[in-house]
Amino acid sequence: MGSFFDSIGSLFSGGDKIPWCERDVILECEKEVRSATDGDSEDKKKESIMRLSWALVHSRQAEDIQRGIDMLEASLASSSPPLQDREKLYLLAVGYYRTGDYSRSRQLVERCLEVQPDWRQALALKKTIEDKIAKDGVIGIGITATAVGLIAGGIAAALSRKK
Numbered sequence: 192m193g194s195f196f197d198s199i200g201s202l203f204s205g206g207d208k209i210p211w212c213e214r215d216v217i218l219e220c221e222k223e224v225r226s227a228t229d230g231d232s233e234d235k236k237k238e239s240i241m242r243l244s245w246a247l248v249h250s251r252q253a254e255d256i257q258r259g260i261d262m263l264e265a266s267l268a269s270s271s272p273p274l275q276d277r278e279k280l281y282l283l284a285v286g287y288y289r290t291g292d293y294s295r296s297r298q299l300v301e302r303c304l305e306v307q308p309d310w311r312q313a314l315a316l317k318k319t320i321e322d323k324i325a326k327d328g329v330i331g332i333g334i335t336a337t338a339v340g341l342i343a344g345g346i347a348a349a350l351s352r353k354k
Contacts, residue, residue: 207319209285212249220246240266241278248286260286277306281313288316293324 220243227239240262247259263283267276284299297320303313 207288207323208315209288209319210249211251212246214250214252217243217246217250217255241282244279244282248282248289250289253290256286256289260290273306277303277310280306281310281316284313284316284320288320288323293320293327296320297324 220239223239224236224243227236244259244262244266247255247262250256250259260283263279263286267279267283271279280299280303284296284303287293287296287299297317300313300317300320303310304317307313
């Protein structure tokens with residue numbers, strides 16, 4: 192019975208397992224990127240940018256998420272090994288999921304799975320996306336049914352007053 196109420200609660204709360212990132216972590220990552228830019232190796236700079244990208248797409252702030260998406264898309268333009276691209280694609284999928292662009296998110300996670308079909312993190316994100324799409328469809332049907340019921344009830348009430 193408890194799991195029933197948990198599933199109902201997650202229906203309305205979002206209920207995904209994707210972690211959030213707090214603002215102070217983002218600020219630390221930004222500092223790290225600035226210091227890596229001042230003389231560190233190219234690899235160290237790329238690592239710190241990836242950590243910042245991760246933090247941004249996991250933020251609760253829409254502008255941070257968009258900034259992370261922009262950074263990741265720009266970095267995908269440069270050639271990288273497929274495993275690095277896989278990480279970037281995954282983070283982009285998380286970012287698009289957070290912005291509500293579920294179809295784009297699903298496309299990106301599918302590309303991740305082309306590179307590594309058994310990647311559990313990507314498989315879990317894919318399931319989360321598909322669950323969210325299905326849930327939104329159920330909620331949309333419920334809203335539509337309610338609206339139709341209210342309109343039909345209003346018409347019936349109007350007709351009964353005329354008689």
